[in-house]
Amino acid sequence: MGASGVGGGDKRNVNSDLNLVPYIDLLSTLICFLLITAVWQQIDAMSTTASDPNAASAPSTPDPNRVDFSVSLYQDRIEAAAGPQKSSFPFMGGQPDYQSLIALLQTWKQRWPDRHDVTLHSDSQAPYKNLIGLMDALAEAEFSDVGINTH
Amino acid sequence: MKRSKTVVKPGYHIRPKYDLEALRERRHGGGGNKFGVPELPLVSMIDMFTILVIFLLMNFSATGEIFFIPKELKLPEAKHSRPIESAPLITVTSGQVILETEQVGSNPVTLTENDINLPQLSRALRNMKEMALVERPDKPFKGQINIQADETTPLVYIKRVMQTCISEGWTGINFAVRGTGSGTETGVQ
Numbered sequence: 492m493g494a495s496g497v498g499g500g501d502k503r504n505v506n507s508d509l510n511l512v513p514y515i516d517l518l519s520t521l522i523c524f525l526l527i528t529a530v531w532q533q534i535d536a537m538s539t540t541a542s543d544p545n546a547a548s549a550p551s552t553p554d555p556n557r558v559d560f561s562v563s564l565y566q567d568r569i570e571a572a573a574g575p576q577k578s579s580f581p582f583m584g585g586q587p588d589y590q591s592l593i594a595l596l597q598t599w600k601q602r603w604p605d606r607h608d609v610t611l612h613s614d615s616q617a618p619y620k621n622l623i624g625l626m627d628a629l630a631e632a633e634f635s636d637v638g639i640n641t642h
Numbered sequence: 643m644k645r646s647k648t649v650v651k652p653g654y655h656i657r658p659k660y661d662l663e664a665l666r667e668r669r670h671g672g673g674g675n676k677f678g679v680p681e682l683p684l685v686s687m688i689d690m691f692t693i694l695v696i697f698l699l700m701n702f703s704a705t706g707e708i709f710f711i712p713k714e715l716k717l718p719e720a721k722h723s724r725p726i727e728s729a730p731l732i733t734v735t736s737g738q739v740i741l742e743t744e745q746v747g748s749n750p751v752t753l754t755e756n757d758i759n760l761p762q763l764s765r766a767l768r769n770m771k772e773m774a775l776v777e778r779p780d781k782p783f784k785g786q787i788n789i790q791a792d793e794t795t796p797l798v799y800i801k802r803v804m805q806t807c808i809s810e811g812w813t814g815i816n817f818a819v820r821g822t823g824s825g826t827e828t829g830v831q
Contacts, residue, residue, distance in 0.1 A: 535723030535821030
């Protein structure tokens with residue numbers, strides 16, 4: 492691997508080999524470091540915000556024309572309500588029918604394009620993945636301000 | 643005239659009968675490489691190393707989150723998730739509630755909505771909040787916390803952890819999920 496140098500008065504070989512040893516060392520070190528620090532499972536997050544009950548908030552008068560959006564997760568169905576209008580989506584084959592819910596949420600979005608807030612209620616025995624699925628469906632319908640009722 | 647004697651290194655003389663001088667020279671680095679010890683094909687090895695480095699660099703995450711996910715815990719999937727941020731992690735398994743690496747509560751088999759008390763978790767969260775306020779008095783407390791749980795966990799176990807977090811001022815709750823989408827920001831806040 493050494494370089495056969497140029498020099499001397501005679502006609503010598505001017506080709507030189509690149510010294511690959513430091514390059515291989517660098518690559519080996521990099522591979523070891525990257526393998527150790529590699530993240531093989533992509534972990535993301537779904538977020539929700541909650542108001543601090545201890546924080547003092549200014550009293551505000553509720554708007555009588557404001558429509559409250561809520562989605563309720565049960566063990567066998569999902570119920571969505573925009574004010575007094577309620578819709579129920581029974582589970583299909585044991586799985587929540589997210590597509591029908593998204594279609595309804597999109598109609599809400601067309602009617603109230605400035606609204607992003609939804610309150611999410613859930614049955615205590617419903618599985619956690621259904622809550623995440625519901626939040627995912629709300630995110631798909633561009634409802635970004637999801638509040639979860641923990642009671 | 644006096645002849646000077648110089649001491650020379652003794653040569654190969656153990657069994658000169660069987661000595662193959664040319665082969666010996668090649669083995670010790672002299673001569674060409676027509677036969678004898680073959681050279682390692684380094685070019686293909688460097689190619690492989692380079693491809694490996696590029697692949698690993700593409701998967702490299704510089705955000706520094708290290709999540710310990712227990713074997714029995716399978717995170718739910720979500721398409722519209724966003725990259726998780728570094729924050730204290732609460733793990734809810736079938737039997738216990740763990741804050742970072744410390745057990746701060748247990749999950750009984752039967753749990754009603756009235757069993758919301760997690761005093762150890764409350765105390766630990768309070769301490770963490772006080773520490774954060776002491777460490778960064780000039781910055782407002784964000785109250786971000788990450789929760790990870792198995793996808794089949796009944797929501798009552800998650801709710802009581804959430805209630806405890808909210809009551810202690812940790813209102814920015816993030817659920818850890820396995821991202822299956824394009825990884826774009828969803829806007830869920």
